[in-house]
């Protein structure tokens with residue numbers, strides 16, 4: 682199996698989900714198409730895709746890394762209750778002080794940690 686096929690299938694899977702997936706979840710899904718793929722190969726391809734900016738990664742509360750095929754700049758909110766990862770748009774105001782200093786932003790990674798609305802109301 683050619684490397685490009687593995688890479689394409691991994692990317693296709695991540696792009697088809699509006700969801701953040703762990704390497705093992707990706708491995709399980711891609712294995713249905715490429716049965717002889719190994720978890721190591723999945724990790725290696727994920728590393729390449731990250732380097733090339735084709736996907737982004739998010740570190741969750743449990744220190745697990747989740748991958749996201751949606752690469753347009755967006756902020757993540759990681760809930761410590763349900764462990765869900767939520768996407769939020771980045772407010773452009775956040776960057777204005779950086780621009781004012783004459784810096785140029787190439788990429789942005791914003792991760793908030795806390796409790797989502799559902800878990801917060803369940804606490805009460």
Ligand SMILES: [Zn+2]
Pocket residue numbers: 760761762763764765796797798799800801
């Ligand atoms: Zn939650």
Ligand SMILES: [Zn+2]
Pocket residue numbers: 701749751755757767768
């Ligand atoms: Zn995301």
